[in-house]
Amino acid sequence: MADMLRVTTPLTGQEKTGQIRSNVPDHHTNINNVVNPNRVAKGDGKTLYNENQESRFSPNLRSNFDSFMQKLASMPSMSSETAKLFFSRYGSIVNSGMNEGIASEMAQYLEMMKVGDQELLALLKGMQGSAVKFTGSFFDILRNIMNGTSSSDVKNMILEFLRKYDAITANNHTLQNLIANLNNVADRMRKSSADELRALIEKLNARAAKGDIQGNLDIIKGDIIPLLSKYMAQTKDFGSVRDNISLFVLNLVRYESGSKEGFSDALNNLLSMPEVGSKVNNSMVADLVDGIFANMGADQARLLSDQLLNILTKGLNGQAGYQNTMVFENILQSALLNQSVYMPLLHMMLPADYNGRQMFSEIWVDPDNRDGNSVEGGNAVKLLVKFDIKEVGFFEMIMLVQDSKVDMQLFYPEALEPMRSQIKDNIFTIIERNDLKFRSYMAEKCEKPKPISEVFRKLYEGRNMINVTI
Known part of the structure; x- marks a missing residue:
């Protein structure tokens, strides 16, 4: 009989047969x-x-540029993260008995930040000089020639000179990369071969002057490369050792191109061309050469950058406590993001202890602003300045300078609202002192930091360039 009242146990698999x-x-x-x-x-x-x-x-289908813009919108600024590290977490790191190494590094960094009026100006110029390499009247002439000539010989000669100039100015940095590549190879080799390689690395002159590369090249080509070739032939190691050797070879090619003789030949060949020699004078060439071979070892900007890099390296390794690792990672990612090929702005990070006030500032500059905010006239320079002052608060300033006239928007901490008129008077005094005049001025409390893409619409021009996906 059919199970009308569900008295008996239904057959397996028939439980839901009556449901609609x-x-x-x-x-x-x-x-x-x-x-x-x-x-x-x-x-x-x-x-x-x-x-x-x-x-x-x-x-x-998300392009590299889209990924860059997405990260730019979500990434906190480098100055705010650095201020958070030193203002909020410095004490806990120093008081931790397990982190004396990074605590001393951070203390040394804070000591190096102390500057006065003249030192602050020199530090800012040093940051600007290290951020932009191909600047000055000499390179302006080369740009005009490249834009105005159709001769492939002239263009190739200029490009060859630029390659040599880039290589020789980056000698010290490239050599440090070479040594880092070799140390990474040694860390992944067998112990006997690794000890032999490290002994050869010690022979390299890490303080060689720019252009003086022959001594290091003799050691690399005569001893290090044969050792690496022998090791690869014996072990057939095609893993991380081979990857680091490939990076080593790339840096070696750049280092070898930065000889003093090679740069001198490229410069002489360039000046022998009528298109260039007729427009370049001796003072331009002297300034160019002096800028290359000047002793930059004691430059405050470079020392600060190197010291911050040491702190980030130790922090990412957990020496400041793994609870702080994310702060170090944000600082590093922000620094790398601002050096992207899609970033058309000059970016500078300016840490300073000015008259007893610790400050971390970040500056973005568009030297050729052409957005809708600029009016007809000469060249317009647009700046975005973010700075965090200890025990005062966070500031943000947007400024457009054109024909000695200034448009400014200033955003200050809420605690300074009673001093609004005093801030305005002091800013007007500074502007007049530098032979500038206000076209417009606006000041209000800083509610929320502005994203870079909102201030510089020029960033979106990357959509019109060649784009790729991964």
């Missing part, structure tokens, strides 16, 4: 519908931008 099923099609994201051009198939619930586990093999 809705006529709603199921959409499973783990089903790929077969493409048939002769009929319209139902959607499979997937999108090309879906990054779920089920669609991990779908093409990603």
Whole structure:
């Protein structure tokens, strides 16, 4: 008899036979519908931008530029993260008995920040000089020639000179990269070979003057490269050792191009061309050469950058406590993001202990602003300045300078609201002292820091360039 009252136990698999099923099609994201051009198939619930586990093999149409803009919008500024590290967490790191190394590094960094009026100006110029390499009247002439000539010989000669100039000015940095590559190789080699390689690394002159590369090249080509070749032939190690050797070779090519003789030949060949020699005078050449071979070892900006790099390295390794690792990671990512090929702005990080006030400032400069905010006239320079002053608060300033006239927007901490008129008087005094005049001025409390993309619409011009996806 049929089980009308469900008295007996139903057969297995028949529990839901009496239920009414809705006529709603199921959409499973783990089903790929077969493409048939002769009929319209139902959607499979997937999108090309879906990054779920089920669609991990779908093409990603987000471009590198889109990823850059997304990170730029979400990434905190380098100055705010640095201020957080030193203002808020410095005491806990110093008081921790397990972190004496990084605590001393941070204390040394704070000591190096102490500057007066003249030192602050020199520090700012040093930051600007290290951020922009190809500046000055000499390179302005080369740019005009490149834009105005159709001769491939002239362009190739200029490009060859620029390659030699870039290589010789980066001698010290490239050598440090070479040594770092070799140390990474030694860390991954067998002990006997690693000890032999480290002994050869010690022979390299890490303080060699710019252009004096022959001594180090003799050691690299005569001893280090044969050792690496022998090791690879014996072990057939195609893992991380080979990867670091490849990076070593790339840096070696750049280092070898930075000889003093090679740069001198490239410069003489460039000046022998009528298109260049007729427009360049001796003082321009002297300034160029002096700028290359000047002793930059004691430059405050470079020392500060190197010291901050040491702190970041130790912090990322957990020496400041793993609870602080994210702060160090944010500082590093912000620094790398501001050096992206998609960043058309000059970026500077200016830490200073000015008259007993610790300050971390970050500056973005567009030297050729052409957005809708600028009026007709000469060249317009636009700046965004963010600075955090200990025990005072966070400031933000947007300034447009054109034909000695200034448009300024200033955002100050809420605690300084009673001093609003005093701030305005002092700023007007500073502007007049520098032979400038205000076209417009606005000051109000800083509610929320502005993203860089909102201030510089020029960033979106990257969409019109060649773009790629990964």
